[in-house]
Amino acid sequence: MKFFINVGSSIINFLEETGRFFIFTLKTLKSIISKWYLKNIFQQMISIGYLSLPVVALTSFFTGGALAIQIYYGGNQFNSEVIVSSIVALGITRELGPVLGGIVVAGRVSAAIAAEIGTMKVTEQIDALRTLSTDPYEYLVFPRVVAGIVVLPILVGFADVIGIMGGWFVGVQSLDFNGSVYLQNTEIFLESNDIISGLIKASVFGFIITMMGCYHGFFSQGGAQGVGRSTMNAVVSSSILILGSNYIMTNLLFAS
Amino acid sequence: MPHKDKKMIEINNLNKKFQKNEVLKNLSIKIEKGESAVIIGRSGTGKSVLLKCLLGLLKPDNGKIKIGDKYIYGKNYQYIGNKEVKIGMLFQGGALFDSLNIWKNISFSALQNKVSEKECKKIAIETLEKVGLNPNVADLYPSELSGGMQKRVSLGRAIFSEPDIIFFDEPTTGLDPITADVINKLILEKVNDLGATALTITHDMSSARTIASKVYMLHEGNIIWGDSVDEMEKTKNEYILQFVNGQSKGPIKIQNN
Numbered sequence: 278m279k280f281f282i283n284v285g286s287s288i289i290n291f292l293e294e295t296g297r298f299f300i301f302t303l304k305t306l307k308s309i310i311s312k313w314y315l316k317n318i319f320q321q322m323i324s325i326g327y328l329s330l331p332v333v334a335l336t337s338f339f340t341g342g343a344l345a346i347q348i349y350y351g352g353n354q355f356n357s358e359v360i361v362s363s364i365v366a367l368g369i370t371r372e373l374g375p376v377l378g379g380i381v382v383a384g385r386v387s388a389a390i391a392a393e394i395g396t397m398k399v400t401e402q403i404d405a406l407r408t409l410s411t412d413p414y415e416y417l418v419f420p421r422v423v424a425g426i427v428v429l430p431i432l433v434g435f436a437d438v439i440g441i442m443g444g445w446f447v448g449v450q451s452l453d454f455n456g457s458v459y460l461q462n463t464e465i466f467l468e469s470n471d472i473i474s475g476l477i478k479a480s481v482f483g484f485i486i487t488m489m490g491c492y493h494g495f496f497s498q499g500g501a502q503g504v505g506r507s508t509m510n511a512v513v514s515s516s517i518l519i520l521g522s523n524y525i526m527t528n529l530l531f532a533s
Numbered sequence: 534m535p536h537k538d539k540k541m542i543e544i545n546n547l548n549k550k551f552q553k554n555e556v557l558k559n560l561s562i563k564i565e566k567g568e569s570a571v572i573i574g575r576s577g578t579g580k581s582v583l584l585k586c587l588l589g590l591l592k593p594d595n596g597k598i599k600i601g602d603k604y605i606y607g608k609n610y611q612y613i614g615n616k617e618v619k620i621g622m623l624f625q626g627g628a629l630f631d632s633l634n635i636w637k638n639i640s641f642s643a644l645q646n647k648v649s650e651k652e653c654k655k656i657a658i659e660t661l662e663k664v665g666l667n668p669n670v671a672d673l674y675p676s677e678l679s680g681g682m683q684k685r686v687s688l689g690r691a692i693f694s695e696p697d698i699i700f701f702d703e704p705t706t707g708l709d710p711i712t713a714d715v716i717n718k719l720i721l722e723k724v725n726d727l728g729a730t731a732l733t734i735t736h737d738m739s740s741a742r743t744i745a746s747k748v749y750m751l752h753e754g755n756i757i758w759g760d761s762v763d764e765m766e767k768t769k770n771e772y773i774l775q776f777v778n779g780q781s782k783g784p785i786k787i788q789n790n
Contacts (some may be wrong), residue, residue, distance in 0.1 A: 322734075404590050405628035408620065409642045409690075 301492050305338070308419035311412065317420035325386050325421070326428030330435060332385060333378050337436035338375050341365055341443025349452050356519035362453070362459045365444035370471045371531075376523050377486040379482035382429065383515040387490040390421055391511035394494025395504035403495070418491040423483060430476040431482030437472065474530045481526065482519050489515035535633040541566045541730060542587065542698065547596035549582055556582045558754035560596070564747075568730040569724055571741040573776060574751035575785065580734035581625075583751070584700055587732070588622060590612055600698065621691035621699040621729075625706055627683040629675040629690070635661070639689045642656075660689040664719060681712035685719065692723050699724060701733040705740045717743035738777055741765075750776065752785065 348361045395418060397403050406413045441463060448454035491509040497503045536729055541562040549557040556579040563568045574580050580651040585591035587598060589612035598605050603615040614640065628639050637644060640653035658668045680766050684704065691699055704720060705713035719741050724731045724744075733744050741748055742762055749759040750773055758770050765773060775783030 393632075400626055400631075401624045401628040402630055404585075404588075405622070405624055405630070407590060408588055409645075411641075411645055472546040 281332045283349045289334045291309070297496070298492055299317055301495065302488065304414045305418045305422060305488070306469065308412070308415045311415050314420050315414055317416065318417045320425050321421050322428050323426035324389075325382070325424050325483075326432055329382050329385055329432060332381055333436050334434050336377050336381050336477035337369070337440040338443035338446075340377055341440035341445075342447040344368055344373070344440075345444040345447040349448075356459060357452070358448075358454050359462050359466075359477030361444065361448055361454070363460040366441055366467045367471055367522070369440035369444070370437045370467065370475045372475075372523070372527070373484060374440055375433045375475045375478040376519065378433045379429070379479065379486065379519045379523075380484075380516055382432065383486045383489075383519060384512055386425070387486045387511040388514045390487060390490025391494040391497075391508045393503055394418075394491055395507045398497045399496060399500055399504060413495075421487045421491055425487030426480050427483070429479040429486070433475055433479035434472075437475065461507060474526075477530070478523060478526050481522055485518045486515045487520065489518065541568075541601070542570075542732065543597075543599040544583075545597045545599075547583070547586060547598065548594045548781075549579070549586060549591065550594060557586070557593075557596075557753055560751075560755050562749060562756050563761070564732060566730055567728060569721070569733070569744055569746040570749060571733045571735060571745035571747070572749045572756075573736060573738070573741055573778070574734075575736065578709040578751045579754050580751055581702060584702055584732070585749050587700065588620070588706055618698060619694050619696040621674060621694065623687050623691045623694035623699070623701045623704055625683070627675070627680075627687040629677050629683055629686060634674050635678070635686055636674050637707075638675065638686060639693055641690065642694055656693070657689075660693050661686075663692070663723070664689045665715075680707055681716065682710075683710075684716050686706065688716070688719060688723065692727060695727055696729055698730045699727075701731065701744075703735050703737070704733065705735065705737045710739070713737065713740065714743070720744055736776075738779075755782070 282284070304477070344365050345361050348364050349357050352360060354379065394403075397417070403413045406416060445454075445459050445463075448459050449456045490511045493507040494504075497507040542562070544560060544562050547557050547560040548555070560579075560583065562570075568614045572580055572583070581613065582591060584753050587600070587605075588591045592610045592612070593606065594610075600620075601616070601618040605612060605614050629635075633641070636654045636657035639657040640648075640664045642784075643653050644650070644658065654671065658671050661668055661671060665683050666682060666689070670678065670686075671680065675686070680685065688704075689699075703721060705716055708716060720731070721744055733740070733743070736739055747759060747761055748765050749756050750770075751757075752772055758768070760768070760775055765777065768774070771784045774780075774787050781787060
């Protein structure tokens, strides 16, 4: 009997959470036709994009380099200059750039958003916003979401270039490739669709990261411990959703 | 100065419960224009819930709330407010925006309405002087101020738009007795200057004695007593006597709060 009670209450909790998130998303999207706080959007673009650039660049550079080594030593070394450059370019632009970039930004940004909004919630600053006739969805949530959607593709664009350069650097320095031939091969094999698909994914990840951060922060409860829990949930849920949605989008974009 | 035609608060049969816990039970109260009402009561009796219902931060389950001459909840208890009545609020912890400096906190509402930053800063500094703070603090951030100074800034933000009604949630909590007295007198002075209607919730009796023109006692989700401060001192009501004198024995039972 206890088993059924536990299963039942888990299902109810899940449905309640899903419904709450759905309403939260609708209220956020409603802000499209309301007041746009452009200054807040710009500030968030700096915070989410510009300040994430070093960590995304480092991740991407080392990933590109490691990928080049793996392909070189893992595969047939005959004609490796063509294979390594093309697989590094495709791997970075289609998958690793957006996914790793997304996960790194999720760890940095989603946590920061959840902690900031969560602290505002438990110290009644969100209530104070409402009493000052300011909708917290328009003032806090929407600018972060817009900034995430716009800035993540730009970040991933940089990550793509830096990742490919990471592969090129390792190829030239360690694998004795000819640098200009490597870049020529990259250019030949890389199609605009490869880049665009990665940027579309990045935009979706930007939405997921900022929504998860805002949502978990917005419903923080119970002081410092509650804010800590929200921060953790924001990072875990955005990372899982990035991986899950990446699989779905890869199917939609490439399976056909 | 804002117009003050029949501005008052009227609550009829207000109910609010959280799961099985009935916090407000058929609560009714009427606060006249210009009155400084203080609601006293033990922690957990529903004082903050009442205030949140008045501000539209919590949806009531039942009952009617009228602010000025308009009901503030529409169909399905959707908060619609009354845009003709300006409301100010001082939160228990100040609730200052810690990402904004002091003058931006004070003039927040004007800044959102596209008033120029120069004008906002000028009025914010005037407001700082009204609440007894040095204009030098205008560019500081809330974390750089003491608790008493933060309360003053919060009071400044509450009176910035010259509201018709001001709500005070435990205005002296966490302050030493001297600073608490300064804040109480400041509240009284500013409410009188504005000619506003004030509603304060507190369990600090010296605060109630200083601010109130009328005191109400909230017990088990309902108003059980309401009269002037003089009457409060003379009353034989057992609930008031127990609360005012801070006695553990009496009709108010000590539960798990």
